[in-house]
Amino acid sequence: MKISTFFYTLWQGVRNLFRNGWYSLASISTIAACLFLFGLFFSVVFNIRNILLTAEEAVSITVFFNEGVSDTRIAEIGDEIKGRVEVSEVVFHSDEEIWEEFGSTYYGPDYATGFPENPLEGDHNYEVFLSDVSMQDTLVNWLQNKSEVRKVNYSELTADTLTGVNSLIAYVSIAIIAILLAVSIFLISNTVRVGISVRAEEISIMKYVGATDFFVRAPFVLEGILIGLIGSVIPLLLIHELYDYVLSYVTDRFEILSSMLNFVSIEEIFHYLLPVTLIVGVGIGFIGSLATVRKHLRV
Amino acid sequence: MADKKTIMRNRFVDENGIIFLDNVSMNYPEQGAPAIDNITLRVDRGEFVFITGDSGSGKSTMIKLLLRELVATSGNVYVNGYNTKKLRHGQIPKFRRSLGVVFQDFRLLKDRNVYENVAFAQRIIEVPGAQMRRNVPSILSMVGLAGKYKSDVRKLSGGEQQRVALARALINKPSILLADEPTGNLDPNNSWEIMSMIEEINEMGTTVVVVTHSPEIVNAMKKRVVTMRKGIIVSDEEEGLYINED
Secondary structure (H helix, E strand, C coil), X not given: CXXXXXXXXXXXXXXXXXXXXXXXXXXXXXXXXXXXXXXHHHHHHHHHHHHHHHHHHXXXXXXXXXXXXXXXXXXXXXXXXXXXXXXXXXXXXXXXXXXXXHHHHHHCCCCXXXXXXXXXXXXXXXXXXXXXXXXXXXXXXXXXXXXXXXXXXXXXXXXXXXXXXXXXXXXXXXXXXXXXXXXXXXXXXXXXHHHHHHCHXXXXXXXXXXXXXXXXXXXXXXXXXXXXXXXHHHHHHHHHHHHHHHHHHHHHHCHHHHHHXXXXXXHHHHHHHHHHHHHHHHHHHHHXXXXXXXXXXXX | CCCHHHHHHHHHHHHCEEEEEEEEEECCCCCCCXXXXXXXXXEECCCEEEEECCCCCCHHXXXXXXXXXXXXXXXXXXXXXXXXHHCCHHHHHHHHCCEEEEEXXXXXXXXXEHHHHHHHHHHCCCCCHHXXXXXXHHHHXXXXXXXXXXXXXXXXXXXHHHHHHHHHHHCCCCCEEEEECCCCCCCHHHHHHHHHHHHHHHHCCCEEXXXXXXXXXXXXXXXXXXXEXXXXXXXXXXXXXXXXXX
């Protein structure tokens, strides 16, 4: 293929976009609306997931030891805990440290008065943070089977609730994203199909004159790609601009939420949303136009 | 290796017939009777042939077979040395570039101007830009549209649109011009102008096949007339006349 032919087909693709202004507008609007909904939902789910992850990270279990267990053995057990797959972080609290914190909180700076000895002696413990809250039971069982361990404090309810909500969010979001994508693909390919059916005559004329399939197809496919690209850039820009505005509105309006919730930055969301949206938009434009032109090429 | 019969037939087609329909039948699955029923027809290089007949006689099917829009159910269709039955999908564009085609409804690219419609035929065979810029005005002058090269084809009269279609069909210097009811949508004056142009093109050596149901044109031009009825050729006469069914 000559370079002039290549540029001619490119130019035709761009011109098609403007020649069929209403059709292009309808296609771009459909793609933009579908991908905007998709992006909106993705942002919300991403934030919920992040909030849940933050909550999960705060869930910890506390491990107490029997009297008489040596410091060396406690340190060994600490290392064993650290090596577990369920564990993200282990913090050792000595009984002096605990008494100091507890005493100063409840009795003030003179907490030691009247307590010649540490009343919490022997309560040194490990505070264990989990990498995945759903694995809490496995870790607790393992710890409880250790002869040196006196007691394991944990909240079954918190872990179960977080695990349940997490799974629910995962399933619901996968289902909704799949439905949104399916609806988008259906609507977009339908719009592309209608647009190209209108131009079936044009395609047949080109074929009668002796145009190759590539010559006929290339401008349409390029047009589809451009429609997909524009249709995906618009919702991305909208979401980018709206996100910070909505976030500052929510944190201003509901101040209590801002201290409790940790929202994800738009950059983090775009790390995933940008490529997915562009691939879906351009992919739908490309595949939709390619498949539909193919039908009309058998002339 | 081709058998003797095929070699002989190819030589025959090559030496004598630019178009050769060899015992051709065409059946549409949804129709009971064949649209074309075992016809044999030869058109020689440089000939001018009218194909006439009433609706359903099979003349449009014949044009579709010659264009390789359809493939014969049985028999072979030879055009310009190609056996259309043996053409692969990828070879069809090259085959069609050796033909010029004009339709009753003009079939112009409506979103392009006169120049672009004609130039399109050159673009697909990748004619260099400079040459194209010489060829297109030249052919537009020949069909009397030199001054309208920038016009929107939708704003042209029927006669002018058909001239654009004719210019597009001829710009690549095809050896055969197929015209399917070229005057079907035109008034008598425009019809005669178009037919005169087609005759001139024929006089320059292009083989012309015109499908028509216009007795006035057929009778006035005194060319070879092939008359079809219900899928068969009922008459084939040099300087023939239009035969009405009744």
